[in-house]
Amino acid sequence: MRRKNERLSLDGHSARPPAIAVTSDRAERALSQRGLQFTPLRRQILDMLIEAGRPLGAYDLLARQRERAGKPFAPTQIYRVLDVLQAAGLIHRLATQGTYVVCDHEHAAGETPVFLVCGACGSVAEAASTAVEQEVEAVAAASGFKPIHPVVEVEGRCAACRAGP
Amino acid sequence: MRRKNERLSLDGHSARPPAIAVTSDRAERALSQRGLQFTPLRRQILDMLIEAGRPLGAYDLLARQRERAGKPFAPTQIYRVLDVLQAAGLIHRLATQGTYVVCDHEHAAGETPVFLVCGACGSVAEAASTAVEQEVEAVAAASGFKPIHPVVEVEGRCAACRAGP
DNA sequence: ACGACGCACGTTATGTTATAACGTATCCAC
């Protein structure tokens, strides 16, 4: 049962900018749709994640923000910003690592994000798959379970690390 | 005796042998195949997870082991045991929760474990799906990524919680 | 004007999960 409506928007290696650039406009819209604002602090945290081009931990962001602002910051503040950005669909949390990464995609309903995490170089690529979503749904349906938030993270080896040292 | 996981764990599409109980024999075999031993400490931790019938955190296990032994234990010791049991395929770590749960299945190659986590009652059912494995493989192949360890955890509502309060 | 409300941010403290680094003992192959 091969589904042909698969969308595989894979955006290569994390060193490169995302295919769908996360712009101020996108963030602005995503937040204001929810009655929230794209404040300077939120912009700064999001910018850090964009610039890093890879997942960062909350305390990593905390340290960078302290440098950047020259002021003390508390973990709480970072986590609050991360919660908001995540709720707005601008970033994802990687459960296997406890890190946060910019979202590459405009997610349509019926698509599950799939994260390809290279165990060698640490790069993470985000894809979105309707087929994975459907198969997960099938597994859940078999036990009467209703999926709300599927998490799919795959540890493995990226193309670059398979090719050379 | 605590209520065991209900037999929700089906796999996607193919008939497969029913989930097996985790016995001492299974543990003994799984470990010795790797040149490791099923020591008293390892047995105790595994037993706790079996008796609990649900995922437990490392520090939860630590506290129980301290009670049980009347001796002080260090987190390191627990994590070492968990690492060994996980490597032997006897338990799984749930990344979304930071907890550990006994494995329900004899996993065949080509099957991805799928965890159905009820956000209402906290129950976790394990399933195994070849279809999910294949679709994840397809997504990975599109970017030259080689999957080694797929993680699939689905937050949602279990059959019981959908039925009534 | 005024109060009630929601959002955004600041601050202090604490809780939870996981690993580093080093030491001891045992067994077994060479």
Add this chain to the structure above:
DNA sequence: GTGGATACGTTATAACATAACGTGCGTCGT
């Protein structure tokens, strides 16, 4: 008997996350 692998003990620290409470500010209904 030396070296390697396994297993366990101990101390300390790192990394991730939340609780609880307070301030300021704009908006809205009255």
